[in-house]
Amino acid sequence: MSNVSDQDEELVPSQTTGYKVGEKKTINEYKDLDADDESLAKWKASLGLNASAAGPTDDPRRVVILQIALEVEGRDDVVLDLSTPEKLENVKNTPFTIKEGVDYRLKVKFRVQHEVVSGLKYLQVVKRKGIRVDKTEEMIGSYGPNPTPEPYEKKFMVEEAPSGMLARGHYEAKSKFIDDDNVTHIEWSWSFDIKKDWD
Template sequence: MPEHDDDLVASRTEGFRVGEKKTINEYAELDKHDESLNRWKASLGLNTGNPIGDPNDPRKCIIKSLALEVEGRSDVVIDLSAPGAVDTLKDKPFTIKEGSTFRIKVVFQVHHEVLSGLKYLQVVKRKGLRVSKDEEMLGSYAPNTSDKPMYEKKFNAEEAPSGIIARGHYNAVSKFLDDDEHTHLQFEWSFDISKDW
C-alpha cells in the first residue's frame, strides 16, 4: 500500500523520546525487593518468568476485531483475525447513516513483551481526495495473561457527515503502530454514508 505511506505517518511530540526497551524478565528483576511494586507487576503478569503468548507466533500485538458502535443498533463487527479477512474488507463496504453518532471499538491481544504507545491511524478518501486523517492513542499494555485474554479500547465518539454532498462511497486505510514505529496491522476498507441504514 505504498500510495498511503505519506498519509499514515503518526504525529510526533517535540522533545518526546521513547524509553529504554526492556524484556519481561528485565521488568521482573527491576526493583525486585519492592513488595508493592512486585504485587503491581504480578497483576500485569510481568513476574511470572513464563513466556506470555504463543512461542510459535512472533506477533507482539494481534488485532482481533474492529466494531462500529451506534446506540440503539447492533454493532457492525469486522473480524480481523479470520484468514484472508483483511484482504477483502475494501470490497465489502458497510453503511453509516448520515449524521449518526458512532464510536469504534478495537479488541486485541499483546504477546511476549510490553507494548509501548500503541496508536491507531486512519485516512479516509473520497474520489481519491483525502477528507480526513485521524489518530487515536490507545496506550501501553502488558502482555495478556490467562485471566485477561483480551484488551478492549473504545475510541472517542464521532459524528458522520450529513447532507447530499456527504452521501456516497468512502475508502479508508487504517494502521496500528507503536512507539518503535513497528506496524502491527495495516489494511484498506470502505464504507458508504447513506440517508438511512
C-alpha cells in the first residue's frame, strides 16, 4: 500500500512524452553559456541574468510566492497573501466567496532569487464533500532572479465559476508551485464558497 495520499497523487504534474529536463546550471554557468550567441543572449536577458539579483542571503528560498489573487472585472481582487508562514496559515482558515457564473482568473505575484528556476508550474485540486471536482495545471515558465525590486506577475486563463443550485456550496482546495526539478516551492490548503451572490 502506498504511503502517498490520494490528494498528493492528484497534485503531481502531468508528464509530456519525450520532454527531458535540461541539466541544472548555476547563474554564472548560464551567463557564460555561448556568450556570442545573440538569440541566447536575449533569452538570458529575459531571465534577468545580466543583472545581479541573488536575493537576501538569510532567505534560502528560490521562489517566493507573495500572493495569489482572484481577479473579477469590476470588483476588487480577492487577494490571498502567501508571503509568510503565518499568512499562509491564515489563508487556510479564511474561506472567501465567489459568485456563481462569473468570469474570473487567478494571478500570482512572486519573486525568484539566488538561481534560475525552470518550468515553474501551478497545480490545484478542488474537492467538494471529499470528491474531486476540478484539477488545474498552469505553466508559469522559467525565470532568473528578479533584476528589479518589482515581483514577477503571471495571469492565468479566464475561467467561469460553476452556476446553479447544485454548484453552490463549500469547496476545499489544495495548491502548490513545483518546478521541472520536482522541487515544491510552496504548498497550501484553502477553501471557498460558491454562492448566488457575493455577500
